[in-house]
Amino acid sequence: MLGPEAVGSFARRHRYHPLEALPWLVAVAAYFAFPTYVPLGAQILATILFALSADLVLGYAGIVTLGQAAFFGAGAYTAGLLATHGWGEPITGLLAGAAVAALIGLLSGLVILRTTGLTLLMLTLVVASMLYEAVNKASWLTGGDDGLQGMEVWPIFGRFRFDLFGNTAYLYCLIVLFLCWLAVRRLVHSPFGRSLVGIRENVRRMHAIGAPVGGRRLVVYTISAALAGISGALIAQTTQFVALSFLGLDRSGTVLIMLIIGGVGRLYGAFIGVPLYMIAQDRFSTIDPVYWFFWIGLLMVLLVVFARGGVLGLAERLQSRVRSRR
Amino acid sequence: MHLSDTASAIVSIGFHGLAFAMVLYLISVGLSVTMGMMGFVNLAHGVFAMLGGYVLTSLMKDQGMPFPWALVGATLAVAAASIPVERLLYRRFYGGDELDQVLLTIGLDFMSVAAATYIWGPLQQPLQPPAWLSGPIDLGLQHFPAYRSFLILCGAVLVTALWLSVERTRFGARVRAAVDNLRMAQSVGIDTSRLFMATFALGSGLAGLGGALGADLLAVNPGYALQNLVYFLIVVAVGGLGSIRGPFFAALLLGITDTASKYLAPEFGAFFIYALTLAVLLWRPNGLFGRA
Numbered sequence: 296m297l298g299p300e301a302v303g304s305f306a307r308r309h310r311y312h313p314l315e316a317l318p319w320l321v322a323v324a325a326y327f328a329f330p331t332y333v334p335l336g337a338q339i340l341a342t343i344l345f346a347l348s349a350d351l352v353l354g355y356a357g358i359v360t361l362g363q364a365a366f367f368g369a370g371a372y373t374a375g376l377l378a379t380h381g382w383g384e385p386i387t388g389l390l391a392g393a394a395v396a397a398l399i400g401l402l403s404g405l406v407i408l409r410t411t412g413l414t415l416l417m418l419t420l421v422v423a424s425m426l427y428e429a430v431n432k433a434s435w436l437t438g439g440d441d442g443l444q445g446m447e448v449w450p451i452f453g454r455f456r457f458d459l460f461g462n463t464a465y466l467y468c469l470i471v472l473f474l475c476w477l478a479v480r481r482l483v484h485s486p487f488g489r490s491l492v493g494i495r496e497n498v499r500r501m502h503a504i505g506a507p508v509g510g511r512r513l514v515v516y517t518i519s520a521a522l523a524g525i526s527g528a529l530i531a532q533t534t535q536f537v538a539l540s541f542l543g544l545d546r547s548g549t550v551l552i553m554l555i556i557g558g559v560g561r562l563y564g565a566f567i568g569v570p571l572y573m574i575a576q577d578r579f580s581t582i583d584p585v586y587w588f589f590w591i592g593l594l595m596v597l598l599v600v601f602a603r604g605g606v607l608g609l610a611e612r613l614q615s616r617v618r619s620r621r
Numbered sequence: 622m623h624l625s626d627t628a629s630a631i632v633s634i635g636f637h638g639l640a641f642a643m644v645l646y647l648i649s650v651g652l653s654v655t656m657g658m659m660g661f662v663n664l665a666h667g668v669f670a671m672l673g674g675y676v677l678t679s680l681m682k683d684q685g686m687p688f689p690w691a692l693v694g695a696t697l698a699v700a701a702a703s704i705p706v707e708r709l710l711y712r713r714f715y716g717g718d719e720l721d722q723v724l725l726t727i728g729l730d731f732m733s734v735a736a737a738t739y740i741w742g743p744l745q746q747p748l749q750p751p752a753w754l755s756g757p758i759d760l761g762l763q764h765f766p767a768y769r770s771f772l773i774l775c776g777a778v779l780v781t782a783l784w785l786s787v788e789r790t791r792f793g794a795r796v797r798a799a800v801d802n803l804r805m806a807q808s809v810g811i812d813t814s815r816l817f818m819a820t821f822a823l824g825s826g827l828a829g830l831g832g833a834l835g836a837d838l839l840a841v842n843p844g845y846a847l848q849n850l851v852y853f854l855i856v857v858a859v860g861g862l863g864s865i866r867g868p869f870f871a872a873l874l875l876g877i878t879d880t881a882s883k884y885l886a887p888e889f890g891a892f893f894i895y896a897l898t899l900a901v902l903l904w905r906p907n908g909l910f911g912r913a
Binding site: 410416418424428432585589598 | 656662710713714719720721723724725727728729730731732733734735736738739743843847850851854855858862888889890891892895896898899902903906907908
């Protein structure tokens with residue numbers, strides 16, 4: 296590609312495609328079509344945001360992390376502690392969750408992002424484990440192993456009460472997710488986002504052309520932490536409970552799985568992988584919670600061996616095959 | 622002759638720390654070599670250690686096999702079980718994408734939780750050491766638990782044997798060559814595919830033995846592989862990838878720090894270990910004995 300053609304391709308890249316409206320139409324339709332599943336729907340929407348935050352670090356910046364749950368849990372505990380100590384205003388709770396998670400992301404990122412590869416992977420795990428241990432041992436504040444109970448969340452804007460059927464929670468999660476998605480979409484199509492892809496694809500060349508690699512990685516790590524914090528705060532506020540497992544390795548692992556099922560580095564992987572995973576979990580794990588893990592583990596192995604790129608990767612391959620036939 | 626309280630606390634922390642270090646080293650050394658030589662992040666390494674613990678307890682309880690034979694049985698069973706895993710699954714991911722390896726092996730961890738629950742049930746499998754290893758023994762300075770003393774002795778013998786075989790035998794020379802420079806090793810005619818298989822089986826067998834010997838330190842239960850993953854990874858990362866010696870010193874550091882912090886400041890839990898790991902890796906990102 297040369298000159299105007301290349302410019303055109305870049306300009307088209309961030310224009311909205313009609314298909315991008317699909318997840319939102321589905322989300323609104325599901326709200327009316329399955330009233331009994333609305334509480335699960337709210338969880339799915341909040342978890343999509345978590346997976347989106349993981350996609351940003353993993354799919355765009357190429358940082359393999361096993362510690363994303365640290366930020367999710369930090370957001371959840373922040374919102375939870377505020378609500379148990381007399382400040383149940385949801386929007387400021389979300390912002391506080393985002394701020395605390397971002398601060399942890401920034402501070403830990405300053406330290407650990409100097410490393411690469413296995414050491415970095417290790418250190419993300421170590422940071423999450425440190426936070427887990429700290430929260431576990433500070434049980435006078437956090438409830439430790441029993442989780443944080445007794446949250447009182449006020450109505451949104453003082454008007455919309457969180458109802459028993461989860462309707463408010465669903466719409467609240469949907470709106471927050473939509474706003475975050477707009478921001479993330481803008482971010483990845485910006486020159487900043489393009490430079491992240493450059494760093495992922497070829498770090499040396501990015502260094503050579505003078506891109507501030509370290510700074511960019513730190514910024515995206517912090518933004519991703521903030522998003523994960525918002526996601527954790529959403530779950531805490533809508534379920535009125537925070538468990539120690541929010542910070543656990545299981546949670547960091549499953550968010551990667553959900554993302555891989557959908558497809559990494561494509562912005563929409565989260566929207567496909569999370570609902571697939573969570574709906575299947577809801578169906579099967581009630582029958583047998585332990586063996587659920589066997590099947591999900593097997594699925595991961597098969598995905599890695601046979602279907603790299605997840606559902607979206609398969610769709611792309613089908614599409615290119617159809618095109619080449621013509 | 623008996624020691625003052627402070628001295629006896631120090632001796633006892635050193636003793637229990639050393640026992641824990643031996644278990645950690647036996648389990649983690651194979652992981653270090655897999656990562657350094659094959660370039661494979663094996664987050665499912667703990668599964669082999671867990672399997673060792675399960676095989677040992679079942680052989681003793683169900684077959685009534687004496688403890689030393691059950692140990693040998695557990696080691697061999699795990700080494701044998703690891704070969705098909707390496708040949709069929711791991712081999713194609715050597716030196717490949719890190720994310721693929723992480724996902725594949727976390728998937729195996731998840732499967733191991735369910736499989737262990739299915740076969741052995743959700744409860745912890747207690748280790749019943751034979752009569753000659755139960756109770757305390759007097760080592761002059763003070764009384765020590767006999768089983769832990771046996772653990773340290775076993776560990777010391779194995780570590781010496783392992784180091785000698787890596788330094789002195791032809792197999793060890795091949796391993797060192799492949800870790801140092803894989804392509805060069807291949808071009809001087811070393812059959813690296815077979816070497817990988819043999820090393821992997823040896824590493825897994827040692828992990829199985831470590832898991833079996835350490836069944837009273839790291840409880841054998843279905844969640845074993847994920848619960849202890851961070852310990853094994855710390856030993857490898859702090860020790861330095863591909864090193865045989867590095868993980869030993871890392872395990873010693875970790876074992877003694879862990880024991881001391883549990884003894885002196887239990888309210889902080891495992892916090893100190895993580896802080897120590899962070900500090901070491903910032904000072905030397907490639908580990909204590911890793912090469913830049």
